[in-house]
Amino acid sequence: MNETEEMALKCVLVGDSAVGKTALLVRFTSETFPDNYQPTVFENTGVEVYTDGVQINLGLWDTAGNDNFRQIRPRSYHQADVVLICYSVANPNSLASVQHKWIAEVRENLPRVPVLVVATQTDLREMGQYRGNCISAAEGRRVAHEVHAKGYLECSSLSNRGVQQVFEHAVRTAINQARKQARRRMFSLNQCRVF
Ligand SMILES: Nc1nc2c(ncn2[C@@H]2O[C@H](COP(=O)(O)OP(=O)(O)OP(=O)(O)O)[C@@H](O)[C@H]2O)c(=O)[nH]1
Numbered sequence: 001m002n003e004t005e006e007m008a009l010k011c012v013l014v015g016d017s018a019v020g021k022t023a024l025l026v027r028f029t030s031e032t033f034p035d036n037y038q039p040t041v042f043e044n045t046g047v048e049v050y051t052d053g054v055q056i057n058l059g060l061w062d063t064a065g066n067d068n069f070r071q072i073r074p075r076s077y078h079q080a081d082v083v084l085i086c087y088s089v090a091n092p093n094s095l096a097s098v099q100h101k102w103i104a105e106v107r108e109n110l111p112r113v114p115v116l117v118v119a120t121q122t123d124l125r126e127m128g129q130y131r132g133n134c135i136s137a138a139e140g141r142r143v144a145h146e147v148h149a150k151g152y153l154e155c156s157s158l159s160n161r162g163v164q165q166v167f168e169h170a171v172r173t174a175i176n177q178a179r180k181q182a183r184r185r186m187f188s189l190n191q192c193r194v195f
């Protein structure tokens with residue numbers, strides 16, 4: 001990331017198959033919702049966003065939840081600034097995977113990059129066969145805390161709730177991390193001068 005007037009950030013989405021990573025990206029970038037499920041292999045796109053008057057070129061990297069493509073994922077992690085680990089509130093296995101699979105894989109590839117846990121498909125709490133059996137926000141937040149995520153967000157791409165906030169939060173988190181690192185670099189430079 002370079003911190004000039006125009007900034008470039010890379011955001012990677014991971015999580016189990018069919019939790020709604022692609023739908024989240026499609027909703028955010030094109031204001032539409034893809035009904036049909038087409039498993040992702042590897043995709044990336046970019047959008048321009050503005051945060052606090054700074055223009056940011058936000059690279060969005062979609063990955064495959066399916067483990068047949070796990071060899072490809074490290075390419076997506078390369079030089080990422082923030083990672084969104086997604087799970088579906090209607091799928092308890094996908095939340096278990098956040099704890100038992102995704103955080104380990106992300107940390108192996110990106111030991112210090114901030115992670116956000118993102119709950120998807122929250123509309124299913126209110127309608128359909130999963131109504132009444134979905135994972136609560138409190139449970140999701142507990143897991144986010146356990147994996148030392150920098151934040152926890154909820155969204156529904158279908159009903160377009162919380163989508164914008166996910167990416168706003170991702171951008172702010174990445175910027176904060178970059179500023180912290182810059183301060184640390186400055187501090188160690190000053191120490192070099194003192195000793
Ligand atoms: N009800 C509901 N369904 C959703 C939502 N988001 C995605 N879906 C549906 O869930 C299915 C899977 O969505 P995808 O976005 O393709 O899932 P994915 O996580 O990208 O899956 P992989 O590419 O295999 O890793 C599709 O049929 C979507 O229409 C949502 O917010 N609410």
Ligand SMILES: [Mg+2]
Nearest residue numbers: 021022039040
């Ligand atoms: Mg996908």
